[in-house]
Amino acid sequence: MNQDYIKPDAWSIIEEEFDPGRVKSSESLFSIGNGAMGQRANFEEHYSGPSFQGSYIGGVFYPDKTKVGWWKNGYPEYFAKVLNAPNWIGINIYVNGEALDLHTCTKVDNFRRELNMKEGFLARSFEAKMPNGIEVEVKAIRFLSIVQDELGAIKFEVTPMNQDAQIKFDPYLDAGITNTDANWEERFWKTLEVKADKGRGYVVSKTLKTEFHVGTYMQSEIFKSGEKLQLSPEVATTDDKITFSYVLDAKKGETAGIVKYAGYVTDMNHKRSDLVQAASMVLDRAVKKGFDQLKQEQKDAWAAIWEMADITISGDVKAQQGIRFNIFQLNQTYLGKDERLNIGPKGFTGEKYGGSTYWDTEAYCIPFYMATKDQNVARKLLTYRYNHLEKAKENAAKLGFSNGAALYPMVTMNGEESHNEWEITFEEIHRNGAMVFAIYNYVRFTGDFSYIPEKGLEVMIAIARFWHQRANFSKAKNKYVILGVTGPNEYENNVNNNWYTNYIAKWCIEYCLEMIDKVKDAYQEDYTRVMGLTSLNEGEMSDWREVAEGMYFPHSEEHGVYLQQDGFLDKEIIPVSQLDKKQRPINQKWSWDRILRSCYIKQADVLQGFYFFADHFSKEELKKHFDFYEPLTVHESSLSPCVHSIQAALLGRMEQAYQFYLRTSRLDLDDYNKEVEEGCHITSMAGTWMSIVEGFGGMRVENDQLSFKPQIPEQWKAYSFKVNFRDRILKVNVSADKTEFSMEGSDSLEILVNGKAVEVLPDSTVSA
Amino acid sequence: MNQDYIKPDAWSIIEEEFDPGRVKSSESLFSIGNGAMGQRANFEEHYSGPSFQGSYIGGVFYPDKTKVGWWKNGYPEYFAKVLNAPNWIGINIYVNGEALDLHTCTKVDNFRRELNMKEGFLARSFEAKMPNGIEVEVKAIRFLSIVQDELGAIKFEVTPMNQDAQIKFDPYLDAGITNTDANWEERFWKTLEVKADKGRGYVVSKTLKTEFHVGTYMQSEIFKSGEKLQLSPEVATTDDKITFSYVLDAKKGETAGIVKYAGYVTDMNHKRSDLVQAASMVLDRAVKKGFDQLKQEQKDAWAAIWEMADITISGDVKAQQGIRFNIFQLNQTYLGKDERLNIGPKGFTGEKYGGSTYWDTEAYCIPFYMATKDQNVARKLLTYRYNHLEKAKENAAKLGFSNGAALYPMVTMNGEESHNEWEITFEEIHRNGAMVFAIYNYVRFTGDFSYIPEKGLEVMIAIARFWHQRANFSKAKNKYVILGVTGPNEYENNVNNNWYTNYIAKWCIEYCLEMIDKVKDAYQEDYTRVMGLTSLNEGEMSDWREVAEGMYFPHSEEHGVYLQQDGFLDKEIIPVSQLDKKQRPINQKWSWDRILRSCYIKQADVLQGFYFFADHFSKEELKKHFDFYEPLTVHESSLSPCVHSIQAALLGRMEQAYQFYLRTSRLDLDDYNKEVEEGCHITSMAGTWMSIVEGFGGMRVENDQLSFKPQIPEQWKAYSFKVNFRDRILKVNVSADKTEFSMEGSDSLEILVNGKAVEVLPDSTVSA
Missing domain, CATH: 2.70.98.40 (Glycoside hydrolase, family 65, N-terminal domain)
Structure with missing residues (x-):
């Protein structure tokens, strides 16, 4: 850890000593x-x-020749x-x-x-x-x-x-x-x-x-x-x-x-x-x-x-420095000018992870860019995937799928799959769902439906085809199942019926069918073009619907929760808090089989679903699932704490939310994982932004309206952020006793604050 | 295929043409x-x-530095x-x-x-x-x-x-x-x-x-x-x-x-x-x-x-050539003179598979060496593993096991693990069971119990400790389960409760406990030494017993069969016979995930258990399991057909048994898999010997007696083989209408033929 090395400062990252042992780490941070x-x-x-x-x-x-101990058919070259x-x-x-x-x-x-x-x-x-x-x-x-x-x-x-x-x-x-x-x-x-x-x-x-x-x-x-x-x-x-x-x-x-x-x-x-x-x-x-x-x-x-x-934080200069560092690095990495580019997990700060695009962009980065830039920036990120659609179809064809089904790559530079662990490359297929979720999220936030008829629908149809083919009917369960997958929790491989994967698969099909109807009604020309292009017909859609409607979800009556996958309750369930500290991080201390058969969760999995589809579940349901899964989560991915922070905040557990927030906001500055010399964790920085805006600020989009449920960690005096919502710039200033909303420009905006409608007028501030 | 290239000859492998394209293949065969x-x-x-x-x-x-795309903790260097x-x-x-x-x-x-x-x-x-x-x-x-x-x-x-x-x-x-x-x-x-x-x-x-x-x-x-x-x-x-x-x-x-x-x-x-x-x-x-x-x-x-x-076959010169080639190669590979050596899957005919020792030796080769050599040869093969016991304990310790538990390596030259696919190295743990089965099989056949007090018991205790620790109690099932394994069927990875693994784990513990009692009674000195060495006490043994007695076995009421693993019936069950030939072999045509979620079986898995523990199950039970699993088996391992041949013969399905026999007996000579240039499949050659002696000849050991149920493929006129049973050399000559047994030496031997006792006298022949 590096906790006292970087000098606290609101606007700068400062190092004040020449230490040859820190040169490589500083090369990343600076x-x-x-x-x-x-x-x-x-x-x-x-x-x-x-x-x-x-x-x-x-x-x-550069397409480096794949290195592998044991070649598996279908690996990218x-x-x-x-x-x-x-x-x-x-x-x-x-x-x-x-x-x-x-x-x-x-x-x-x-x-x-x-x-x-x-x-x-x-x-x-x-x-x-x-x-x-x-x-x-x-x-x-x-x-x-x-x-x-x-x-x-x-x-x-x-x-x-x-x-x-x-x-x-x-x-x-x-x-x-x-x-x-x-x-x-x-x-x-x-x-x-x-x-x-x-x-x-x-x-x-x-x-x-x-x-x-x-x-x-x-x-x-x-x-x-x-x-x-x-x-x-x-x-x-x-x-x-x-x-x-x-x-x-x-x-x-x-x-x-x-x-x-x-x-x-x-x-x-x-x-x-x-x-x-x-x-x-x-x-x-x-x-x-x-x-x-x-x-x-x-x-x-x-x-x-x-x-x-900018996000300002009063009363905690290290937190202020941390969030600005995150925002600064995100902007250094991607400014939304070029739709051929994307956001690599290490940005331009190191070579690791190939500098390539992961599902991190769709799952974690798009909200930040939507809210802090013109909507065209997020649209460019979506278009990046649209432009790779043919390669995603080729990728699926290599794995035996047909009829124009698409599987987006786990890791890519140019649309081709670059990763070669079978349990990830071939099985971590939930990434396909994030592609569709990002489209949904974009339309929900920006109100720009035009992306769907123009580009999104083709992507969604190809992905619906993938899910339809990837599921199979289980006679034993009399349901459709999805076998042999790796969920967002990569500490489980080749499991059956990962709840998150099944859920997003069903949702992808249903959302696609809903959008087809909508485009049919309102965008006749695009509808005709896309139907012609894809040769999609009623029979096929009806087959999709059957799979979506008949999808199986593992569930425990006893615990009242959806199970992460089939057989999860056969594990020894011992909370992380009871695990000897010497055993951690388990990915450095345990052999892979031991990790796999343990109950420990690398990053949000069922809870990732509860984050994406928060409006599908009651707070009571969230509480049950959070209380079941969070204690088993080791957060050994930099992408894990932000989701938990947002959900803890939603459950009113602000101290816990704040602790989760701390785990990522200064992850690199304080070098928690002793690896910053390899580069900074760029994509998780967007998760930190979400922790403040969606977590502490409680921002959501509900029925085309921005909604807030502001809270504040007791360690802070106040914090503020801005959101570009459909070309209106709303500033939110939260302190312990009140939240102020103000608007620039000439339009007013009705928002919801703790469920109540509040009108924010141009060039004025309203307290709520 | 090479079917007409090697000239048929009873005693020689003959090539009569110079073909530069075949030079590498012939380099293996000759x-x-x-x-x-x-x-x-x-x-x-x-x-x-x-x-x-x-x-x-x-x-x-040579210890070649491990090559791997993605390093996992615990991989051998x-x-x-x-x-x-x-x-x-x-x-x-x-x-x-x-x-x-x-x-x-x-x-x-x-x-x-x-x-x-x-x-x-x-x-x-x-x-x-x-x-x-x-x-x-x-x-x-x-x-x-x-x-x-x-x-x-x-x-x-x-x-x-x-x-x-x-x-x-x-x-x-x-x-x-x-x-x-x-x-x-x-x-x-x-x-x-x-x-x-x-x-x-x-x-x-x-x-x-x-x-x-x-x-x-x-x-x-x-x-x-x-x-x-x-x-x-x-x-x-x-x-x-x-x-x-x-x-x-x-x-x-x-x-x-x-x-x-x-x-x-x-x-x-x-x-x-x-x-x-x-x-x-x-x-x-x-x-x-x-x-x-x-x-x-x-x-x-x-x-x-x-x-x-020698095994003679009359009426089929290619079959005669094939079985002699197998026996010849086995003898070229291992003659039982040096307990530091073992039988690599390619013997001395190629580099592939590292020339190392696999569980093939214990599962497939020992019967051949026991029956055709002095019993010391098989004892040397067992001693090879005894001498590696400390390394097997080190290997288990690396994977988090304690208290002297041992996990024998998947692949080894000197006792250290050499393999580095996590799903094999860490999870294909059933190999540990084969080590104990080989000891049991050796004692059953040779009657030499002394190996157990002298060496075997230490191995068995260390392996029982492994199984005891590797199982965990499932509250959901109220049973002990073994999670995250790969069974003999390597077309399934990281599955829960592979029936074969659970079965052999339970058996290992029970057999070990039984042997401890026997040694305690009859070999006081060894008992004291081993108990002192291992610090084994009644409490620990009672813990083992609880796991063995509470072991869970997946079972289908509907089909009346044990299931290969949890969730097997969620798969689409389509017999191999309905699979498009263009899709085969699936290990060359399908990506790994598709193989894993399919129902197809690489080599005997549940049926391997029914082979090892044939006396635990009725013929009716075998029939049900054979009829359920064989149609799903693609036999893409050279070790697969022999087990199925033996079981088909036991079920009286001689034509099927003969077809399975053909698939391995000339596997290399006819180069079925177009890979003989890399070397011959030595260990599966022992399986071919078993197909004749145990399959067609129906040889078993029952209550310290040799038992036969001889049958003959209709393509053959007669076949003969010899067995060294406890220093008595029995010759068996099977033709369509009768079987003749004859003995050399001065002792007589009572055997069972089709369930009836038959006395074979010295230097005489008896017909049955």
Whole structure:
């Protein structure tokens, strides 16, 4: 744990000590990103200590050959991996000919790193004594522009403190990089061109197999005491790398500085033949504006994001810092500009989990983006899956399904399945349900029904076909059953009749049938098109209905609860609280079979269903199920506590809700799981947002209206958040004694507060 | 399929055509072995076509680093692999300076290969026209001595047919070999010494990590027209290889010949420092005897084996060839001389399955060795597991078991688990039951109870402890259950209450308790020792008894059968006969999840229990279970048909029994599964023997007596086999109208034939 390492601050993540053992963790925490690309907080200058280099470009992946001990028929041949992309940040520093390297300095003082979330930049400063005795002061600032998302900018300043010194800046680009996460130690990149032209450097490279072409580029400006110098660099090139060398003399106390503009242009957005030219145009604009103006634009753009997305918490600076870190990282990862991109569980902060898309997006991330952005952003996330529909059909066909049934992949970059554990890849099929739930959730929240006739219905029909085929009739039960699945609780594999899976399967079919009727009535043209495209007929729909209506749900009369799966009550039921702490986390202490036959639940499973379909169940039913399942839940997934937090709040158990909230909100900042060096848990950050807005705030959509049941943890004085509900921006401010609602703009909005209608008028505040 | 490729012959496996596409398959089929080492039928001379080189030494393995896509806690770090050992057979041939290579010859005539099973040698002959126009006739014979099991011998003769020619023989040893089956392309061997001394060549090498030291050696004799020549060879050495070159001139029609004595000595049997000396002594003896005498000894030794183990079949030469091939291969694989060795599923014929020990030995092989060898051979197989008991306890401890509980490995070379699929490694725990069943079976057949107090009881106690801990009490069922297992039918994973597993678990506990009582009464000293060693007390035994007595068995009232596992009747039950042939084999056509949720059974599961515990069930019960499960069985394991053949015979369904018999008896010869190039299915060959003796012959042990219910397939005129029952050799000769029993030696034997007592007197024949 890291609990005192990051300094509490409302708007910044701050580190105030140089500790080589924490370098890799800080590289994750201080990552910067702009939705299109991201960069771990690797040092610009040479660093010989342990470090995890990472620079990532959204959508650029490599199909790494699958690694497996025992091949199973149907496994995907490739695992799409996020790629460590060419290094654009590098600036080696030489002082009197010696390389500046924090790992070899004899003394490092006043080391400070700040991720300024309000303005969107990373700053670093320190004083160091180099082995040659020269003491230098260093200040470095960098950011990835969210205004021009192909551009990064760095300002790096070196001041010799105890003598005059010659300073050499070696800004470089390096495409000779590798992935830490590579199955077969293959090289992922091939360099095509290394070129210097008019003071600019370019490296054009392509990924092997996928042939993404990427132009990495740079241009630098040199300053002494703030005055720009006109220096001609020496240029050195190798097969993969280009380095410009600028030499200048600085007197003791005089500051030598470099500004480096650099970044990526890719063939996702430009012609392959135009990459150098495209990069050159980005540089033209950047140089014209200059570092300070670019930084000001960055600040303004982040201010606009925070204006809408910020959550304030009074009375608890660590909680404030935690929630802002989560909101900041979500925005660094995805800004909703490009429907080819999505939200990887580690965002742009690490390689793990392939940087790919999981059901996390549909289950956990969409509410955050719906409420804090224009509705088009969520629609783009839905469209991402719509665009992968044909690949989902191919995936289902590989597993023996027919008639255009679709199974969305567990893990993907481009629509193809990338995962290869049979119990997950082939059996964790509930993910298909989340695709439909996200459509439902989107329509419910935004009121934008048009997505369904235009795109959603095709997805829903293909998924209904999957569920229809995947269920089979059990003569013994005289019901339809779904055998051999893994539910959201991945600590059970290949079980029969996982309640959550059966429930969402039935719901998917019924919702699809309902939407077909609705589209038939109101969108004749789309109806005709989709029916033609899918060859769906009444007979098939009637078969679906039979499966949905006859679906089996395991249930215990004795406990009055739905059972997570058949046979659940054959287990030894011992609450987690009675489990020896030395046995935990069980996924590190127990062999897999022991985990599987235990009653312990990794993350919400039955309760995930009660979260999605909260309006299908009474509070009394929720209470019974929560009291049965929560005590058995070990929360060994970062996605687990948020659902439990929301439900505890709904049950009025605010202390418990707050404890769950704490488990994720600072998960990475405090490094609970001692793994943040691999990257941050981006998707669970959206769950933290939900814990506040849906949990503490009690926000729901009921009959096209926003509804709130606000509560507040007793540790807080007040908290506030904003929600964009159908283009009306509602601000909610909760304190112990009252909740205030206010609106911007010219429309009014009727909401429900604790069940009572409240009219919020434009530019005014109402207390409830 | 290969159905007409191997020529039908009662005593030999014969190939009469040179087909480069079949070279790898024939390399498996024509393998030779002597229980201590084995050699695929690779050509002695250079061969540039596709070939799978393999020479294996019993017990010499390499711990290959585990390869896995997703690591699970508890996986073994290593997979013990059988090693391709240094090449001892190599003799490169040059004719007028050009290498003889069947792949480049412009013509190959009269190619013939014969594996002479009666005498235990491999012969090869052909006429070939070489690219330089020289036509040669070649004859080669080789064998691995079963008399001196460190020795192999080769005679290789070349006759130029159309002109005089210079012949160069280059016999060599080569330790620069690799494994085809290597996870990480590591090199497995390191060469320590390459040495020529007094006309002999030696290569001493060691395996990496395991540090087995192996001396490979050779000495050659050169002949012209049968006369030995005294030629001084040129010697060439590299880091891994030693080659002797002998040059001689042969006139047209004159035969140049070489005899090569070669093989391995290892530090399993000699001091590391003595390997060259040990090899030299083997060579002294071999050279003194000469090739012809060694070959005669080989013939005599095989005659002794056949005298006891042969099964004759009249009226069906292919069936005769098939059963002899099976008996021959079993004897080539294991001769019962060394309790450190065991029977790998591929024997010495390929690398696959790691050459390691599976439960196949206990479940399928022991009956063959008990009946056709001295009882000490089977006792050695049991002792192999006794010697691994501590490792089995360590293995169980890794999985969370305590108090000296043991879980024997699924796959092993040295007692450590080598397998790493969680559903097999951690869950296919029924293998533990087979260890105890083998002890029970051994005592039942041999009457040698002494094994139990001396060794067996410790094993049984450790296994009873495992079952006691592995079961848990289900409040819902008010019974003990065993959750999360894989049964013998590996087409079901992580199921609850596999009937076979529960049944054998209960039986293991009860048999152990019974044996403890028996040892207590009759072997006081052993009893005291074992109780002291295990700290077993009455309280613990009473806990075991509670689990055994309260064990739950899934059962269907409707069908009157025990269910393979909980929930089996939720499946769609469609007989295999109604399955589209294009869907088969399902393990190649279906994804794993589809196989798992189907009703199809890979190999006998409930029926395996009915085979082991045949005397626990009535014929009527067997009939019900056979009729329920057999139609759902796809027999996609080579171990499946034999059990079904035995049970069909017991039910009087001889045509069906014969069809099952056919599916394994020529499985490799006819290459049903198109995979024989990877090696032969050695352990299932023992199942074929059981199909005849226990199936058609109906042999059982009942109350210390042999019992027979002989039947004969209508395709056969007669068949005969011998059984060593407690040192009395009974010969059984079955024809359509009668069965004759005869005895050798001086004792008589009372047996049961179709339930009636029959006295077989010494040196006489009785008809029944």
